[in-house]
Amino acid sequence: MLKVKKLICSTIAAAAVFSAVAAPSTLISSNSSTPLVNSINAEASSALGTIEALQNVNIRTGPSTGYQKVGLLCGGKRVSYYDICGDWVSISPTGCRWVCLSYVRRV
Structure with a gap:
């Protein structure tokens, strides 16, 4: 199923190219204060x-x-994105961390 999801998401991925920066304090695990x-x-x-x-x-x-749910992206924080699938954006190059596009904006 992961291969199918990747294939579908790849066909509708955004073509925008921006510089990418991710701060270690940006992503917090729901279990602890360990950055993700x-x-x-x-x-x-x-x-x-x-x-x-x-x-x-x-x-x-x-x-x-x-x-x-595996964590929280804090308001105002900026992170790189790697894929878009429908109303969701991947913030992990491996496709294992996603956030809803309704709560973010492209910078």
Whole structure:
């Protein structure tokens, strides 16, 4: 199913190219205060651009509310994005962290 999701998302991915920056304090795990950005910074060059959270927004393991909540993207924070699938944007180069587009804006 992950391959199918990637294929579908890849066909509708945004073509925007922006500079990408992710601050370590940007993503906070729901279980602790441990940042979740280590893997994001590793591949910043493959990012499509940067988004900014308009308010606190849940980070999920997939592109819908049916996926598990794994953290919080704090309002005002900027992170790189790697894929878009419908109303959801991936903030992880591996496709394992997603936020809803309704709560972010492209920078």
